[in-house]
Amino acid sequence: MKDFFKYTTVSEEDKNWGLYINVAGKSTIPSNIQYPIKNHPNGYFFNWKNGRTLNEYQINYITDGSGVLENSKGKFPVKAGTLMIIRKDEWHRYKPTKSDGWVENYIGFDGLFANHYLQQNQVLLGQSVIHCGVREDIIDTYYKIFELIQNEDPGNQHIASGLIIKLLGYIVAWQKQKDFFGKPIEKLIQHARFYMREHIEDDINLKKLAEQNCVGYSYFRKMFKKYTGISPHQYHLELKLMRAKELILTTDKPLKEVSYELGFQSIHYFSRLYKKKMGHNPSEVRNTVK
Structure with a gap:
């Protein structure tokens, strides 16, 4: 899938649904490039010194390259196959390793259900990065969400929000199963x-x-x-x-x-x-x- 970025139009009906997407995109950051890049979306731009906070949740999936994420909990290495979980109103900053760059797939979302899943689930609650590897089921879910967001057909927000829950389900399941694989x-x-x-x-x-x-x-x-x-x-x-x-x-x-x-x-x-x-x-x- 080609790189893209898209803000969504969120209606009151979408908000009343309980989970809605604000933004989605895919970006390939080459090596030896200043990050965030100059055309980083307005409202999401930040500099490394100050970092940023967002009024939404984001799950960013790095499918190539490496880098680092920092937040109030600490500093976390990021590699291909890492999910970065960004919480609403949480200070953070991240960047790719200059010599590697990275490919980032990101979804920003909010709503009552988002609050419930990200604030109540014990598996998701304390996680900042999850090293699950480059998984076909996860990247396929991202791409399906991307297609829905880019097409803007009526009701696509509702379908996409269901895929967000599916994505969270994959994350929780992987976290629960990882200690048992092959044992x-x-x-x-x-x-x-x-x-x-x-x-x-x-x-x-x-x-x-x-x-x-x-x-x-x-x-x-x-x-x-x-x-x-x-x-x-x-x-x-x-x-x-x-x-x-x-x-x-x-x-x-x-x-x-x-x-x-x-x-x-x-x-x-x-x-x-x-x-x-x-x-x-x-x-x-x-x-x-x-």
Whole structure:
């Protein structure tokens, strides 16, 4: 894709959507060039001495070259495959290495959903740079956003904003998965999840499952939670409750039998736990299909 820069026209409807794009562009900065270059867009120009703050979020993807990003958190090296996350109202500055230059792909966006994702998500919250490599799925998402922004067809802001969320999803997923790529613990976690799905009704000894694979349970539990977001016990319990919901809605089995079949201690414990986790009593769910 050729270099370009484009401000977008943002309507009240776009703002009410909750996430909208202000600017997007791609720029190739050759080596031995003063940065920012003279034709750097108005409103985004800065000098290295003073840096800048923006009234929006930006995610800049460097697909070639190298450089540095500085903000209030510190100084971070940038290389090909680095995502730079610029937060609203955060002082920052960045530049390519003079001998290398770089290729930057950038999107500036804002809105209530942007605030939520960039200020609340624990993965995104503390990140300034993410070295994820030059990934086809990420650059493809950028290019699709670029096409939408350049075409300016009605509703394109709404589609592009969805792709921003997709991009953030890729970033979060990569951050969560990077510690597991190609490691034995990932295979064990996948095996454990499959085993739990195949034995929903059983009382599984998770400690024994870990020990059989020569892994201490505390480490297994920690990594399982990091991988899935919940503990192994909670994961198995969630499977049981989803299976219970399926049986309640699709069979005529008495609730006591459903409770017994899934290994709960008593119908009272089952009902109390079901309501706590699912929001309704099992009997209320059963009544919806009568």
